[in-house]
Amino acid sequence: MESSSGKNSPEISSMENNSKQTFIIGVAGGSASGKTTVCDIITQQLQGQQIIVLSQESFYHGLSEQKLSRVHQYNFDHPDAFNTERLLSCLRSLKCGNEAKIPNYDFKTHKNVSPERKVSPSDVIILEGILVFHDPRIRELMNVKLFVDTDADVRLAHRIYRDTVEKGRDITTVLEQYSKFVKPGYQDFIAPTKKYADIIIPWGRNNQVAIDLIVQHIKTKMGQHDICKFYSNLYVMQSTFQIRGMLTIIRDACTSKHDFVFYADRLIRLVVENGLGHLPFKEKQVNTPTSAVYIGVELRRETICGVSVIRSGESMENALRACCKGIKIGKILIHKDAGEGEQLIYQHLPKDIAERHVLLLDPILATGNSAVQAISLLLEKGVPESNIIFLNLISAPQGIDMVCKRYPRIKIVTAEIELGLNENCHVIPGMGDFGDRYFGTY
Numbered sequence: 001m002e003s004s005s006g007k008n009s010p011e012i013s014s015m016e017n018n019s020k021q022t023f024i025i026g027v028a029g030g031s032a033s034g035k036t037t038v039c040d041i042i043t044q045q046l047q048g049q050q051i052i053v054l055s056q057e058s059f060y061h062g063l064s065e066q067k068l069s070r071v072h073q074y075n076f077d078h079p080d081a082f083n084t085e086r087l088l089s090c091l092r093s094l095k096c097g098n099e100a101k102i103p104n105y106d107f108k109t110h111k112n113v114s115p116e117r118k119v120s121p122s123d124v125i126i127l128e129g130i131l132v133f134h135d136p137r138i139r140e141l142m143n144v145k146l147f148v149d150t151d152a153d154v155r156l157a158h159r160i161y162r163d164t165v166e167k168g169r170d171i172t173t174v175l176e177q178y179s180k181f182v183k184p185g186y187q188d189f190i191a192p193t194k195k196y197a198d199i200i201i202p203w204g205r206n207n208q209v210a211i212d213l214i215v216q217h218i219k220t221k222m223g224q225h226d227i228c229k230f231y232s233n234l235y236v237m238q239s240t241f242q243i244r245g246m247l248t249i250i251r252d253a254c255t256s257k258h259d260f261v262f263y264a265d266r267l268i269r270l271v272v273e274n275g276l277g278h279l280p281f282k283e284k285q286v287n288t289p290t291s292a293v294y295i296g297v298e299l300r301r302e303t304i305c306g307v308s309v310i311r312s313g314e315s316m317e318n319a320l321r322a323c324c325k326g327i328k329i330g331k332i333l334i335h336k337d338a339g340e341g342e343q344l345i346y347q348h349l350p351k352d353i354a355e356r357h358v359l360l361l362d363p364i365l366a367t368g369n370s371a372v373q374a375i376s377l378l379l380e381k382g383v384p385e386s387n388i389i390f391l392n393l394i395s396a397p398q399g400i401d402m403v404c405k406r407y408p409r410i411k412i413v414t415a416e417i418e419l420g421l422n423e424n425c426h427v428i429p430g431m432g433d434f435g436d437r438y439f440g441t442y
């Protein structure tokens with residue numbers, strides 16, 4: 001059923017790229033698990049970056065006189081103890097490059113006191129706290145999520161030491177609070193958020209392997225984030241355990257051809273679906289079987305086409321056809337010659353390609369030479385630069401630089417950004433020769 005608003009319905013703009021923002025690291029874990037130490041290590045190792053450390057504890061609700069009179073009955077380990085709306089608004093403001101005023105919570109009086117802490121925007125924000133992964137809106141703002149996983153006995157020992165020696169409390173009160181609130185709070189609210197972490201850090205002593213892993217992961221993510229900040233038309237798919245799991249299998253040199261094809265196909269499908277999300281859709285109304293009207297959108301097949309770069313790009317055709325039945329797909333063959341550079345030796349493209357949005361398919365962007373050849377041919381054929389979406393699985397920063405500098409209006413959609421290229425111009429860490437592994441020709 002065609003929309004009553006028909007041809008004049010507005011094109012709905014494609015996804016927002018929200019990657020030009022401050023990099024946020026979330027550090028969660030039980031009380032006295034070592035979060036502060038982890039934050040200190042990250043801060044030391046990310047030299048050269050402006051870093052702000054925020055504690056969720058600054059966002060405790062101040063206590064009323066009534067609650068103060070029974071402070072030992074107050075549950076500080078419950079999500080409701082925090083002013084999460086205020087935390088969210090501060091974090092959103094900082095993420096977008098604006099200033100924020102952080103409440104000043106006084107642990108002695110359990111009140112918010114003046115002055116509030118004025119925080120300027122920075123490159124990196126580290127937000128630490130027992131329940132920083134509890135609210136999905138806060139989790140969504142984080143680029144990296146770390147969970148400090150420390151055994152319960154170690155946490156209890158740290159807590160007893162801190163509360164008695166450093167804060168002068170008596171041991172009976174500390175133990176009562178632990179069994180009444182801290183332990184159940186951990187089990188009910190904190191431990192269940194462990195599943196949201198990108199990295200779970202086994203802690204308890206100075207774990208150098210874990211430190212290296214965290215810092216390497218953060219640096220990789222920050223490298224990706226920086227390049228995304230620089231090129232607004234570069235879209236890196238949101239990293240999930242599913243996506244990282246697939247990349248782990250297809251990057252593994254020991255993976256069989258069968259598994260390589262299976263997992264590459266799954267990932268390709270996600271990249272294609274993601275790429276389609278950047279195409280303009282038109283509003284369309286339909287009547288549902290319950291006779292209700294649903295105002296939706298439609299993507300018109302005749303306005304798009306695919307173009308695969310032979311041969312690896314052909315591995316992406318099936319996914320595109322599965323998503324867009326009957327879509328036209330053209331082909332380009334580029335010959336690489338060390339002496340003469342890239343040469344275009346075959347092309348077969350839809351005749352009306354200039355009228356279409358083009359999904360350019362090639363799983364690997366390395367130096368960018370093949371992509372530049374392919375894109376320059378599409379431009380010669382009259383395709384507007386802004387109508388080209390280049391879909392790939394992995395992109396090297398050098399290739400991104402080359403393509404985005406020359407063609408600032410094309411969009412690149414990729415699953416992951418690589419560390420770089422080796423001396424043979426192979427992508428690192430990469431996945432080897434994609435065509436050979438996919439088509440079994442090695």
Ligand SMILES: O=P(O)(O)OC[C@H]1O[C@H](OP(=O)(O)OP(=O)(O)O)[C@H](O)[C@@H]1O
Pocket residue numbers: 309310311312313336362363364365366367368369370371399425433434435436
């Ligand atoms: O960015 P570049 O440095 O130009 O490299 C990327 C090209 O290299 C790979 O193809 P390959 O030469 O392995 O050919 P194949 O697809 O036929 O295996 C890949 O599929 C790209 O087409």
